[in-house]
Amino acid sequence: MSKLTTIGAAARSVAPGSSLTFSGFGHAGHPLAFVRELIRQGTADLTLHAIAECWPAEFLVATGRVSRINLSNLMFEGLGRCRAISRAVEEGEVAVDDHSHLALSLRLLAGAWGVPFLPVRSMAGTDLAAVQTGVAPKYARVRSPFSDDEVGTVAALRPDVAVVHVNKADEQGNGIVYGAMSVVDAQVRSARKVIVTTERVVSADEITAENQVVTVPGIFVDAVVHTPYGAHPGGMYDEYDEDLAAMSTYYEASRSRAGLAGYFAEHVFAHADHAAYLSSLGSRRLFDLRADPALKIARGQK
Amino acid sequence: MSFSKDEIMTVATSRYIADGDTVFIGTGLPMVAAYLAKATHAPNVALMFESGVLDPRPRSIAKAVGDPRLVSTARRVSGMMDSLLMLQGGRVDLGVLGCAQVDRFGNINTTAIGSYERPSTRLPGSGGANDIASCAKHHLIVTRHNRRTFVESVDYLTTPGHLTGPGARQRAGLPGGGPIGVVTDLGVFGFDARTCEMVVESVHPGVSLDDVRAATAFELAVKPDLSETKPPSDSELDILRTRIDPEGVYL
Numbered sequence: 318m319s320k321l322t323t324i325g326a327a328a329r330s331v332a333p334g335s336s337l338t339f340s341g342f343g344h345a346g347h348p349l350a351f352v353r354e355l356i357r358q359g360t361a362d363l364t365l366h367a368i369a370e371c372w373p374a375e376f377l378v379a380t381g382r383v384s385r386i387n388l389s390n391l392m393f394e395g396l397g398r399c400r401a402i403s404r405a406v407e408e409g410e411v412a413v414d415d416h417s418h419l420a421l422s423l424r425l426l427a428g429a430w431g432v433p434f435l436p437v438r439s440m441a442g443t444d445l446a447a448v449q450t451g452v453a454p455k456y457a458r459v460r461s462p463f464s465d466d467e468v469g470t471v472a473a474l475r476p477d478v479a480v481v482h483v484n485k486a487d488e489q490g491n492g493i494v495y496g497a498m499s500v501v502d503a504q505v506r507s508a509r510k511v512i513v514t515t516e517r518v519v520s521a522d523e524i525t526a527e528n529q530v531v532t533v534p535g536i537f538v539d540a541v542v543h544t545p546y547g548a549h550p551g552g553m554y555d556e557y558d559e560d561l562a563a564m565s566t567y568y569e570a571s572r573s574r575a576g577l578a579g580y581f582a583e584h585v586f587a588h589a590d591h592a593a594y595l596s597s598l599g600s601r602r603l604f605d606l607r608a609d610p611a612l613k614i615a616r617g618q619k
Numbered sequence: 620m621s622f623s624k625d626e627i628m629t630v631a632t633s634r635y636i637a638d639g640d641t642v643f644i645g646t647g648l649p650m651v652a653a654y655l656a657k658a659t660h661a662p663n664v665a666l667m668f669e670s671g672v673l674d675p676r677p678r679s680i681a682k683a684v685g686d687p688r689l690v691s692t693a694r695r696v697s698g699m700m701d702s703l704l705m706l707q708g709g710r711v712d713l714g715v716l717g718c719a720q721v722d723r724f725g726n727i728n729t730t731a732i733g734s735y736e737r738p739s740t741r742l743p744g745s746g747g748a749n750d751i752a753s754c755a756k757h758h759l760i761v762t763r764h765n766r767r768t769f770v771e772s773v774d775y776l777t778t779p780g781h782l783t784g785p786g787a788r789q790r791a792g793l794p795g796g797g798p799i800g801v802v803t804d805l806g807v808f809g810f811d812a813r814t815c816e817m818v819v820e821s822v823h824p825g826v827s828l829d830d831v832r833a834a835t836a837f838e839l840a841v842k843p844d845l846s847e848t849k850p851p852s853d854s855e856l857d858i859l860r861t862r863i864d865p866e867g868v869y870l
Contacts, residue, residue, distance in 0.1 A: 342670055343685035390746030394646060394683040403741040415730055417749035418669060419703040438707050439750045442791030444776040448735055467792055496690045497670040498698040554687055613691035619679045619866065
């Protein structure tokens with residue numbers, strides 16, 4: 318049976334109070350069309366397990382949808398701090414628990430592999446290990462059962478929902494991500510529910526033709542949403558560049574709460590859905606972002 | 620040729636990179652330094668990024684570690700866990716890190732200024748920095764130099780330097796060797812083999828030891844053979860300005 322559904326229905330399946338993890342790294346691969354829909358629906362009191370999903374986390378915090386974040390790094394490369402997140406933490410509105418990238422990735426992998434913890438060398442001797450502010454402990458040291466070595470361990474995490482944006486997927490959710498896959502493999506294997514948003518919906522045969530690079534196995538997937546330009550204003554490798562002007566519009570707006578309210582009114586709430594959002598950008602602008610198939614960046618970019 | 624602060628920092632950083640090294644870096648000045656090393660004394664350096672990009676040969680300077688300019692020219696592209704587990708396995712010779720605060724042992728804060736739960740300034744967090752400083756054979760710190768950054772004690776210890784001093788890294792079970800140097804806009808610093816504390820190795824041309832001390836909130840030891848940092852050569856400056864970063868993205 319096809320798992321194809323609408324972005325609205327997929328977003329409605331996320332209950333208030335859920336824990337979420339999102340694909341994306343830097344300014345690419347974030348399921349931002351889905352995030353905008355979640356914001357329209359008002360789903361709140363969310364917990365994020367955020368490794369590199371700076372844009373989803375920033376948008377959801379900026380609209381007051383987040384209570385807690387387990388994070389390893391949230392910043393906008395080339396721009397600076399994520400201002401809404403920084404402000405929310407400074408003012409005590411969002412609680413955080415910090416990890417290294419590897420430690421938080423391994424927490425998801427432990428959840429994915431069905432083991433209670435995994436060993437890790439990172440975080441030893443630092444406040445990442447010593448300061449534990451999450452709802453459950455994240456780090457403990459144990460004696461190796463096979464030697465006298467002591468080693469750090471991190472506790473398994475299972476997000477309620479993983480939302481990942483892929484280049485292409487079939488109707489069963491078998492998804493291919495070109496370029497760096499960040500931690501998508503651990504995210505989809507650890508989450509209780511997986512929502513795939515995809516630039517293109519393709520046949521099962523087209524997936525089978527590249528079956529060694531299927532990062533998202535369809536057996537884990539609950540819903541598939543056809544979402545062209547689903548990572549805008551960020552980019553998607555081998556599809557389109559990040560929209561630097563649109564990103565900078567957001568970043569300027571994020572200087573103040575009033576600026577943010579104006580941004581989300583204009584770019585999220587003013588549009589009934591993702592199609593309306595894309596129409597507002599116009600086809601010329603979207604076309605100009607298309608990546609050259611050989612160079613993988615838009616024509617005219619250096 | 621005259622040169623900027625960023626240019627001497629870049630050149631001083633590139634000198635830590637040896638031919639054949641696998642170097643784990645982010646974007647910005649460290650990436651420019653790595654490309655300078657590759658274009659000069661270390662043609663066989665392989666760069667690794669936390670995005671899973673390994674050994675790229677970009678046609679133009681990348682603006683982010685997941686930049687298509689890196690991804691499309693890399694010899695291998697995987698994901699974050701793959702690159703960080705190769706790092707944990709001991710495959711990385713040198714990491715290069717920035718910081719918001721650093722103490723005399725090279726411990727870094729990039730998490731929060733003030734208290735952790737209600738900071739006056741919330742910073743981005745560790746990312747891969749803690750992983751790099753834990754497991755790379757050595758790492759280098761590159762930062763601007765002032766009293767807000769060079770502090771007596773970091774507000775939050777994000778990334779391990781020599782922790783509390785001699786033997787502390789071994790006791791914590793950290794496999795990497797720790798920081799070997801600090802490059803700033805004022806000078807180049809090492810760590811004393813006996814005390815693990817930061818020492819001044821060289822000051823940049825036009826900078827005095829008093830300038831360095833005034834910009835440092837802890838007591839700095841000075842190497843007996845303190846020297847002046849070797850300035851960038853004309854050919855290094857030419858490579859930086861015309862080949863590596865002609866648009867001035869970072870320099």
